[in-house]
Amino acid sequence: xxxxxxxxxxxxxxxxxxxxxxxxxxxxxxLSRAAAxxxxxxxxxxxxxxxxxxxxxxxxxxxxKFLVVTGQVHESAVVSQLPKLAANxxxxxxxxxxxxxxxxxxxAILYERDPEAIMxxxxxxxxxxxxxxxxxxxxxxxATAATGKIVTIGIEPTYPSTGFGYIHAGAPLEVAGAPSALxxxxxxxxxxxxxxxxxxxxxxxxxxxxxxxxxAKLMLEHLACNEPELHAGVVxxxxxxxxEDREAVLERVWPGLKKTAIDYAVAEPAAANGAVAVIxxxxxxxxxxxxxxxxxxxxxxxxxxxxxxxEHARVYSTESSGVVVSDTxxxxxxxxxxxxxxxxxxxxxxxxxxxxxxxVKQTVEELKAKGDSDVL
Amino acid sequence: xxxxxxxxxxxxxxxxxxxxxxxxxxxxxxLSRAAAxxxxxxxxxxxxxxxxxxxxxxxxxxxxKFLVVTGQVHESAVVSQLPKLAANxxxxxxxxxxxxxxxxxxxAILYERDPEAIMxxxxxxxxxxxxxxxxxxxxxxxATAATGKIVTIGIEPTYPSTGFGYIHAGAPLEVAGAPSALxxxxxxxxxxxxxxxxxxxxxxxxxxxxxxxxxAKLMLEHLACNEPELHAGVVxxxxxxxxEDREAVLERVWPGLKKTAIDYAVAEPAAANGAVAVIxxxxxxxxxxxxxxxxxxxxxxxxxxxxxxxEHARVYSTESSGVVVSDTxxxxxxxxxxxxxxxxxxxxxxxxxxxxxxxVKQTVEELKAKGDSDVL
Numbered sequence: 134x135x136x137x138x139x140x141x142x143x144x145x146x147x148x149x150x151x152x153x154x155x156x157x158x159x160x161x162x163x164l165s166r167a168a169a170x171x172x173x174x175x176x177x178x179x180x181x182x183x184x185x186x187x188x189x190x191x192x193x194x195x196x197x198k199f200l201v202v203t204g205q206v207h208e209s210a211v212v213s214q215l216p217k218l219a220a221n222x223x224x225x226x227x228x229x230x231x232x233x234x235x236x237x238x239x240x241a242i243l244y245e246r247d248p249e250a251i252m253x254x255x256x257x258x259x260x261x262x263x264x265x266x267x268x269x270x271x272x273x274x275x276a277t278a279a280t281g282k283i284v285t286i287g288i289e290p291t292y293p294s295t296g297f298g299y300i301h302a303g304a305p306l307e308v309a310g311a312p313s314a315l316x317x318x319x320x321x322x323x324x325x326x327x328x329x330x331x332x333x334x335x336x337x338x339x340x341x342x343x344x345x346x347x348x349a350k351l352m353l354e355h356l357a358c359n360e361p362e363l364h365a366g367v368v369x370x371x372x373x374x375x376x377e378d379r380e381a382v383l384e385r386v387w388p389g390l391k392k393t394a395i396d397y398a399v400a401e402p403a404a405a406n407g408a409v410a411v412i413x414x415x416x417x418x419x420x421x422x423x424x425x426x427x428x429x430x431x432x433x434x435x436x437x438x439x440x441x442x443x444e445h446a447r448v449y450s451t452e453s454s455g456v457v458v459s460d461t462x463x464x465x466x467x468x469x470x471x472x473x474x475x476x477x478x479x480x481x482x483x484x485x486x487x488x489x490x491x492x493v494k495q496t497v498e499e500l501k502a503k504g505d506s507d508v509l
Numbered sequence: 510x511x512x513x514x515x516x517x518x519x520x521x522x523x524x525x526x527x528x529x530x531x532x533x534x535x536x537x538x539x540l541s542r543a544a545a546x547x548x549x550x551x552x553x554x555x556x557x558x559x560x561x562x563x564x565x566x567x568x569x570x571x572x573x574k575f576l577v578v579t580g581q582v583h584e585s586a587v588v589s590q591l592p593k594l595a596a597n598x599x600x601x602x603x604x605x606x607x608x609x610x611x612x613x614x615x616x617a618i619l620y621e622r623d624p625e626a627i628m629x630x631x632x633x634x635x636x637x638x639x640x641x642x643x644x645x646x647x648x649x650x651x652a653t654a655a656t657g658k659i660v661t662i663g664i665e666p667t668y669p670s671t672g673f674g675y676i677h678a679g680a681p682l683e684v685a686g687a688p689s690a691l692x693x694x695x696x697x698x699x700x701x702x703x704x705x706x707x708x709x710x711x712x713x714x715x716x717x718x719x720x721x722x723x724x725a726k727l728m729l730e731h732l733a734c735n736e737p738e739l740h741a742g743v744v745x746x747x748x749x750x751x752x753e754d755r756e757a758v759l760e761r762v763w764p765g766l767k768k769t770a771i772d773y774a775v776a777e778p779a780a781a782n783g784a785v786a787v788i789x790x791x792x793x794x795x796x797x798x799x800x801x802x803x804x805x806x807x808x809x810x811x812x813x814x815x816x817x818x819x820e821h822a823r824v825y826s827t828e829s830s831g832v833v834v835s836d837t838x839x840x841x842x843x844x845x846x847x848x849x850x851x852x853x854x855x856x857x858x859x860x861x862x863x864x865x866x867x868x869v870k871q872t873v874e875e876l877k878a879k880g881d882s883d884v885l
Binding site for chain 1: 538539823825827828838839840841842843844845846849851853855856857858859860861862864865868869871872875876879881884
């Protein structure tokens with residue numbers, strides 16, 4: 134197995150960054166929606182959209198070696214937001230097929246291009262900082278992957294979340310250049326609150342942020358074992374990818390691919406085989422799961438209790454607190470209302486509270502059921 | 510003094526309905542605003558705007574004998590909302606001058622047209638029901654006015670409001686056709702809560718709803734005593750009104766007229782002279798002072814706790830209560846928020862609570878101060 138001699142940089146010359154950019158982010162409706170999912174929005178007031186920030190976090194490690202996987206409908210938005218991305222490094226899905234197909238195809242394309250490729254897959258819609266801590270974790274993950282492991286980067290839990298899956302970490306792995314690498318005993322599904330509390334108290338559990346770093350070849354081997362048809366499909370597409378047959382093969386094969394998550398198709402069975410390692414991430418992490426997250430991620434200015442997002446926001450807040458997302462140029466006046474969430478878009482308005490932020494998903498389902506899908 | 514012999518109908522053949530349609534209704538911003546004041550809106554879900562409902566309540570008594578006084582900027586809206594109003598019965602103010610000038614000019618025009626006219630002035634933005642009770646009170650007021658009184662219709666208070674002025678009623682007047690007519694001892698300003706409670710407990714006080722019924726000649730005599738310049742001005746305009754000089758005289762005289770309320774210019778001093786009577790109204794009455802009133806006036810449907818107003822409203826309400834006014838076609842989703850007030854217009858959005866509904870006025874003042882007057 135080829136390695137280099139630079140310690141912490143072991144394998145980094147083989148590193149390719151993969152950014153799966155899918156998922157609507159239903160709990161962030163009406164800001165995030167089918168035509169404009171959350172990764173295309175600046176949800177942190179940083180001036181960068183989430184996918185731009187994801188790209189910027191990785192460019193220092195990957196250089197130009199990227200693969201962005203997104204829906205065909207988002208092509209123009211992604212191209213305009215990531216102007217440095219080479220056209221050949223943009224993978225457009227004809228329709229969404231969940232993460233196993235997206236990441237599997239990325240692995241297969243990279244393997245065709247470079248059989249020694251170590252891929253690192255990082256969702257386009259997470260908020261992470263500081264960048265240096267994240268990059269250090271990725272370096273350790275790459276060094277560990279170079280020893281023949283599928284490596285995840287786990288997040289040290291800050292509270293007993295019942296909304297995330299957990300990684301049960303095991304013994305230290307003693308990898309050169311990856312002093313914090315641990316074995317993974319198993320991945321566990323979203324727990325009850327009582328179980329989550331036990332996990333956090335034990336110190337042995339990390340949040341599963343869906344970050345995977347591994348040799349493309351190894352990802353494909355595990356995919357072949359667990360989902361042989363899906364594997365055959367993505368390999369067939371990948372072999373045609375850098376040829377003139379790309380479109381034809383993609384259009385023929387993609388629609389038949391199974392919809393399943395990379396966790397089931399690769400990570401969980403691989404962990405059961407002892408093939409998975411974890412690097413505990415010391416950075417802060419947020420998956421921006423709902424509008425309450427926006428208030429966390431964008432503290433209100435000192436002179437107000439209201440977090441305001443939006444380039445053209447014209448918000449008048451009196452005796453109020455919470456978060457306002459303005460995607461219009463309308464004046465928004467708030468009077469005497471606490472912990473409010475107001476999301477104002479040209480064709481839909483949401484008014485709720487930070488406490489009820491998770492319930493937005495149900496409202497979206499109701500809209501769909503009642504035929505108001507023009508605003509979804 | 511000419512009367513007829515039909516008892517309850519005494520004087521009704523002399524009756525002219527006057528509708529002063531002014532006032533922005535700042536507490537109903539952003540629905541009500543300078544260009545579209547509240548009387549132009551259907552705030553009760555009845556299908557009629559407030560001025561249309563006011564007209565309909567009076568047409569059974571006045572027939573075609575109306576005078577509507579409004580701003581020049583509202584001409585097209587009023588003409589389209591009141592298609593039966595004769596063009597000659599629409600009085601357009603070049604600029605707002607408060608109620609004494611508006612009602613004084615109406616009195617002067619009616620006096621020129623019919624020296625025996627009994628005018629009844631009823632604001633365009635009040636909600637009243639049932640119509641029969643209101644009309645009965647007006648009939649009694651007209652019969653009483655025919656005896657040479659300025660007659661107000663008072664509202665029996667339902668709670669100790671500190672937001673309205675009160676009428677201190679005195680002894681019964683024994684007027685034929687007006688069995689409930691009482692003398693008025695005095696008008697009193699908006700009281701403190703303690704005083705308001707005393708008023709309500711005494712049974713001798715009525716809310717002053719600003720309704721005045723009186724011979725036009727008598728209104729002008731009192732105006733001449735208390736505001737001689739204003740009187741001279743409106744008489745000068747009125748003498749030119751039904752001539753080709755109308756515009757020229759109006760443009761010349763109107764801008765110099767004093768801004769004052771009819772209460773100060775006529776009603777209060779007349780009461781001190783013993784010239785005012787009151788008919789206690791047994792109808793329900795609301796001046797739609799704020800958005801909390803909309804919730805009162807438009808009870809939520811049985812299957813929801815949310816009052817929804819707006820022709821094209823697309824409201825999804827989950828575990829929420831309050832009032833939504835939709836002046837757009839946008840989808841509005843409300844989740845887990847009680848006693849909320851949401852007013853959605855094309856260029857401005859208000860989110861508050863029924864409890865804070867009165868504070869809307871301060872926000873409008875803030876908008877004005879900060880230069881966002883494009884939405885006022």
